[in-house]
Amino acid sequence: MTDHLTIVDHPLVQHKLTQMRKVDCSTGKFRRLLREISLLLAYEVTRNMDMTTETIDTPLCKMDAPVIAGKKLALVSILRAGNGLLDGILELVPSARVGFVGLYRDEETLQPVEYYNKLPKELGERLTIVVDPMLATGNSSAAAIDLVKQAGAGEIRFLCLLAAPEGVARMKEAHPDVPIVTAALDERLNEKGYIVPGLGDAGDRMFGTR
Known part of the structure; x- marks a missing residue:
């Protein structure tokens, strides 16, 4: 782990990722695992959100209880594969605002x-999480974040399932x-720009178009 890169090594995350990597993992199983793993990754990427308190009534008394501060967070999916991560995060944060970059x-x-x-709207007042399962060359991810910044976003985090060293370096x-x-x-990119060992094309495997 560095300030720029966090690898979520939780056993459930790693186990589910291994199942997704298998060449015989079906489209339905791949989609289900991606949704499940996105919930676990969302827990980490939303860590250290700004907090405040509000006064509430419990069944016993009043208290100052912690709540998330500011406007609701924004999720930006890099189409089309980003939607696989998006669906799971929305289960955890259903009130999030959602954008798409194709x-x-x-x-x-x-x-x-x-x-x-x-x-x-108002990305400058929201934590913005950009999602895409694969950080390969990093070119698409960097371009998407360029667009998000042009729209006014200030605090941005990037969430992916797999990353290659080349993509991490490009993003940094x-x-x-x-x-x-x-x-x-993962280890590297191959000559076609795919992550090795990777899991193939996430979009194709998610939507059954391989």
Whole structure:
């Protein structure tokens, strides 16, 4: 763990990730595991949120009880695979505002191409969590965070299932102020820009389009 990168090594996270990596993991099982693991990762990425207190009545007395401060947090999914993490986090934080950034990777240049951008209002007053299962080259993630910052976001965190060293380095270079939370830091990228050992294309495996 560093200030920039947090690897969630909880046994449940690691066990579920291993099941997802298996080549014979079915689409339905992959989707279910991703939802389950996203709940556990959400616990870590929402750590250290600003808190305040409000006076409430319990069945016995009044008390000053802790609550999350400020406007509701914002979640930004990098389409399409980010939606797999998004669904699980929304179970934990159903009142979160949600935005979407559509980027696809040019297979020749490995650079991101934007095709959709719809973000919540008042991002400058919200903790914004950008989600995408795979941090590979880091180009798409860095581009998405560029767009989120242009929309006014100040406090941003990035949540992914798997990261490659190349992607972590790219993100640290482009956005040193954005901490990364992930379940695993894998070995490297292959010549096509896929994470090794990885788990293949998360979107294809989630939606059954492989």
